[in-house]
Amino acid sequence: MTRLNPKYIPLLATALVLLAVFSTGSLLYPNFGTPRVIVNLLNDSAFVGVAAVGESFVILSGGIDLSVGSMVAFVGILVAKLLQVGWDPFLAMGIALCVGTAAGVVMGGLIHYFELPPFLVTLAGLFCLRGLGFVIYPESIGIDHPFYGQVLPQLSILVAPKAVLPFTAMCFLGSVIVGTFVASFTRFGRNVYAIGSNENSARLMGLPIGRTKITAYALAAFFSALGGIVATFYMQSGNPASFAGLELDAIAAVVIGGTLLTGGVGFIPGTLMGVLILGLIQQIIIFNGTLNSWWTKIVIGALLLVFIVLQKLISGGGDQES
Amino acid sequence: MANGLGCVRARNQHLQPQNMKIAPSYRTIVALLAFPTLCTLTQLLALAADTAQKKLVVGFSQVGAESGWRTANTESIKSEAQKRGIDLRFSDAQQKQENQIKAIRSFIAQGVDVIAFSPVVETGFEPVLQEAKKAGIPVVLSDRAVKVSDPSLYVTFLGSDFVEEGRRAANAVAKLTGGKANIAELVGTVGSAPAIDRKKGFEEVLSKYPDMKIIMSQSGDFTRAKGKEVMEAFLKAPNAKEINVLFAHNDDMALGAIQAMEEAGIKPGQDIKIVSIDGVRGAFEAMKDGKLNVTVECNPLLGPQLFDLIEKVANKEEVPKRVVSQEGVYDQAQAAAELPKRQY
């Protein structure tokens, strides 16, 4: 692909916004444009980012997954609880990933086989997983397993003076790479695009609709579960009450990353940028120190609006859902 | 019909070849760039007004704005910082731990002199506090504690003793009822430190009184709306008549519950004695009207005490590991006198 394809314009716009936001921050505040802040950004956004990679697949397939935040919290408390009762951390994580993915399969199955709206099914998933988290343990559990206390801190790379790339950030970047590969270099990934673009055509082209859809939800659940594990790395605890509303951040990041909410168009690296933009806005507001936190919401809302209108302009105003 | 599957999105296929024009998108990109630029400009103006001089820089991460108590606490901290000429970087975590961790990490990156925060939950701050320690920034806890394996991760903790508050509430109940009580309990947000500790302290004392027992207990999330809704449900239970005491983990829930009682034709403060914690202005008003019996103070006006500590910490002075804020227990008799002093 040599020429500038119009489909890259949203991605380009996202990159420009990312650059603009970052330079704004660097211009305004000392210490903002340092490697440390960048590393922090990756670290702080890791679990949202991992979950957003999964969310991207569902949105690309033309659906939506609202259960992301609950899944992250659920997996967090599950892992913390299992570790508390003395499980091996890898076994606990493995189980958590399996349980999470299974939940995704169930949701995808309901959506596909019974033709239920994704919005409602994953909303039910949101409620269920949140409740289940509280069933496991209603309070925050700290993790003091040696793996978390001693091994994890060593799994980091010094990328610049005073800037250590932690393992969580590596998980995030790894997820983006894996996600990009799956989206662009596997048949499943291409099928997701096809279904999101035009499900009926995809069916008549002989693509496996059911399998692809269910896999997309399973993959989203897998990434959310992974996000939950990353969150336990990040906070060294699990809390069933946490991460409420994370799904909105994830969806916002995906949209700001240039993915069309109707499906079929978008890139995983865009999601990475979208997540970073959200994180940067929050950072600027924290750096400012006098702006109230609600400005975060207002700015994200405004940014969403801008991107939605941009996408609308690029898709030419046609192509409306009937 | 036979062509049931076709046609659904037929329009898409009939779209004319798309124009490959990029012109409109340039316009949007310009529009996109205008936004941050505008932000930049306004910020620069704000900065210019703020003549930078060497001040003590403190980063404070607040839980959120979930209750009247919390907003009073925030106000106290902000105004005190302004009074002392301290450069306060205030961040509101919106009750999300992840936001709080982000904020603390950001404070480290900003290179503030002291970090203070009221943790949303007790666990999970170890890694970020270790970072602060490595960066040589002292940490002061306010209002709520954290659980860490290494106590050197924070310098000092200023705040109420929630367990003690629970104990005081239970003692107040005992005093009100002479040790005979069927208690309905409005629990705070599940999993939060005040809810856990207040319940713990309350039950600790309760175990000494065989005739005092909790017959109903349900979370009201520290909010008035939930407090009211849950109380309504309590009052419809078949054993509702047995309730003679309400213990609410904070005043907001108690105020909600009072409304529910009044609607049920029950006289709050008489038919059902009410004991709650916090001591916000609304509670004192309710006490003055005889609708609330006792509030155990949990002082939100931590600003002055907090900055005393912070300044000491910044000057590398020795401070105690635990500072309990000064607070009392108020009943109806004291309410009228105390009310004018309550500005929140």
Add this chain to the structure above:
Amino acid sequence: MIDWVSDLLFWIVFGSILFLLRGQRIFWSVGALGLLLLFNQFFTPGFFHIQILDGHLYGSRIDVLNQGAKVMLLSLGMVLVIATGGVDLSVGAVMAIAAAVSSRLLVTEHQSAGAAIAAALVISTLAGAWNGVLVAGFGIQPIVATLVLMVAGRGVAQLITEGQIINFLDPTMVYLGNGHLFALPFTLTLVLVTLGLAFFLVRRTALGLFIESVGDNDEASRYSGINAKQVKFLVYTFSGFCAGLAGLVACSNIKSADANNIGLYLELDAILAVVVGGTSLQGGRFYLIGAVVGGLFIQTLTTTLYARNVSSDISPVPKALAIIAVCLFQSESFRTRLSHVVRPFGRILKPLGSRPPQKSITATHDSPKP
């Protein structure tokens, strides 16, 4: 004794309503509500107890009516939005804005209650209109368009209250959510009046036909001369108005405006109520009364969970199961599968089902004329 009689009376009335509704779409919603009530009749002691207190009725069922008013109001706006094939995610945030505006005017600016209420309603209606402009004017997908206000709206509300929880005691404001009229909560009157207004809007005028037409086939409606943009704009505006009312009720209920918590996640309850009420998320046919019944169902579920002392953390789970159950029963492919598995059961389900029975063979079949 009295209880026993009134319960029996209640069930007779309820049963006859159900009987009258057989074969209609909202049969399912009312039936689900009935099942839930039946469960409470036997397993939740005190739930059916009703008495007269201070000249008004008092009991769990009355609480359901009062507390459920918010969701019912929201669902009245939401059902029309969903009927046009859209969805309004911003209602919770708009509630917060309305509450913030009214209490700010009332307390900080010392305005009269009337002015505060009017301003809140105007601003929330404008918020709805904003959604309407995005959806109808710019043609943005509804989920996305309303997501903007959902994210930003609560921030705006906090901006208005400056992050404070504003308490008020103004009797007019307090009456909205706490007063009684004809021995019943005033909120019920409010719901009924709004229902009446909505009913008038959509059934006494041709708006209802236009809404269903737009929701069913946007393009064809335009070709028929319907101003689809106007219709869409109107329903989002109305939804904003309803959200404003719900916000006023919510803050009046607790005599304070808490921008952080008012209406939090209530948009989900409202959507749920609409779906339980028999309106498909795809748009088209809508059921106003169904939406109100759906709102009642949700609130009955919530109150039941409180009454049964189910921890509020776990209470989302039954709600989730209810959503799935309701959706499954509305899903044609599920009913077909089910009727294959349980033939006799399927035979009962089919005639009761929401779809009109296939009436004729020739109607679905192209046959040349003899």
Add this chain to the structure above:
Amino acid sequence: MANSLLEIAGLTKGFPGVKALDAVDFAIQRGEIHALMGENGAGKSTLIKVLTGVFPRDAGETRLEDKIIAPRSPREAEGLGISTVYQEVNLIPHLSVAENICLGRQPTWLGAIRWRAIAKRAAAALARLDLSLDVNRQLSSYSIAIQQLIAIARALDISAKLLILDEPTSSLDRTEVEELFKKLRKLRESGLGIIFITHFLDQVYEISDLITVLRNGRRVGCFATQELPRIKLVSHMIGKAVHQVEALEQKRASTASIRSEAPMLEAHGLGRKGSLRPLDLDIRPGEVVGLAGLLGSGRTETAKLLFGVDRPDQGTVRINRQAVRFNSPRAAIRYGIALTPEDRKVAGIIPNLTVRENIVLALQASRGSWQRLSVTEQAKLADRFIQALAIKTPSREQTVRNLSGGNQQKVLLGRWLATEPKLFILDEPTRGIDVGAKAEVEKLIQSLRQDGLAVLFISSELEEVVRQSQRVVVLRDRRKVVELTEGEISEETIMQSIATHNLERPAA
């Protein structure tokens, strides 16, 4: 039939209330183009969909090269060598040409897609059809005709033995069709079996070797194309005796003298960039003006401009000598214009509303939402048109979705007649409806004309245009070529005016 490529025996498929296929037999050999003919609802599409596994079958047996097959999905059918290309290009507009050709069967290496191999393979597949395109461009940047060919390239990319073309020519212009046929003949020579479904009789006779006719889900028979006279074919399709068909065809529009009345509508230099070059058009009351031309010649575009669906960027429109300007159908309706659109499903019916609601819709819309028609008025109106148009429906409260295509079209006509229009634009009113309904629609048009309505009649079937119109405007390449008046109108003259100049291919 010993050496059959595909053999179907006793295939049966029912839908609730309808037996779509009733014990149908069918067979096709290698190197054969076999046309499948039938009116709408005859079961052609169902046959294809059962064959390719979109629908499960109720009974019957399919043998491909003497092996029994029962594919459960189009994918499985493709795996067996049965590929299908549908009327609407069922490809993914957002993806590249190369990807569209290889989607679902991309060459991979260790699970990773080899993008270069895809481009090469796609180019090869296109080369088989003598096409050379930039395979990395988005599909949507090519014309529908090219997309159709890409779809065929995709179908051939796997080792297809049987190619099914379901109305592949309905969106193509004449040269494009010829191009396509050239390629099909080449494929036939290579030993491929091709099932060809179309409504165009000419094309069937041009390309097919055998014709199987279906009617009402049953097989009428299989005939060698050369030995089957057209008139016979039509009679098989519609199940009427030959002389009846001839009577229908010979019925000519009565030559009522065009009154010297003032034109109801006059358009001068009406045009829109990229859609229609400026044209003049006038229609008088009591006159049917036919709009003839190939698909894509600007017929529908003209209708859309006159009805305010698209906004003209030049020219004027006068109605009853008054200059008017409208930019929405609503405005056009206010001036007494009505339009039944070309695509009934997309722009016509409201599927889940009742017959009554569909009929009153336009009238109600023109009255606005406040002046609601009462329930009794609505019922009266609906009953009137159900009766007048002989709409076959169990009741006026039946949802329109459950009606047949012809009856849906009548509901649409009723919807517009209720508004008592002065100018009725009919865009392909007879497309996809059965012959009986067709005749009724034609009768209706004539009676409307006699009632003094101005009618603009658009159809791809020239004979229909000839029969109906007092004047015919011929369009080509989005431009008015000629206006034929009474006496000049015949299929030959229209064809001639379309074909006078060499058609340049529209630029892709």
